[in-house]
Amino acid sequence: MYHSENKFVFASYKLKGKKPRTGQMVNRDYLKPAVAARIIKEGERFGFHSPRHSPRHSLSTWVNTNLKDVKIAQTLLRHSTPDMTAGKYIHSVPEEYLKAQAQYMALLGAAKPASEAKW
DSSP states (O other): OOOSTTSOTTBOTTTTTSSBOOHHHHIIIIIHHHHHTTSSOTTOOOOSSHHHHHHHHHHHHHHHHHHOOHHHHHHHHTOSOHHHHHHHTOOOOOHHHHHHHHHHHHHHHHSOOGGGOOO
8 A cells, every 4th residue: 555665564554554563463463364264274373573583593593694793783783782683693613514505505506597498
């Protein structure tokens, strides 16, 4: 209903998109019906925070691994303290995992686009 850049995804109808709906409203109107329609399994942990949960952990772990600066990760995640970021969002990654990931990414980078692939 509200498609301009200065409007919210879950905009308040009463306020004509100038403010977002509350988390409880989004849960009631979007997430609970998904459970009822069996899109989300009963008892499966899913909520308003879930869609962005994993990317936040990945970003903060990557920043810490590569830049060695918790303050940058804290700022990106908009946490009030570095302890919150370091204690809950930054995870250690074993060196062998990083090597395997680097090899995989190198293969992806060397792969030809599907339009150039020979069948």
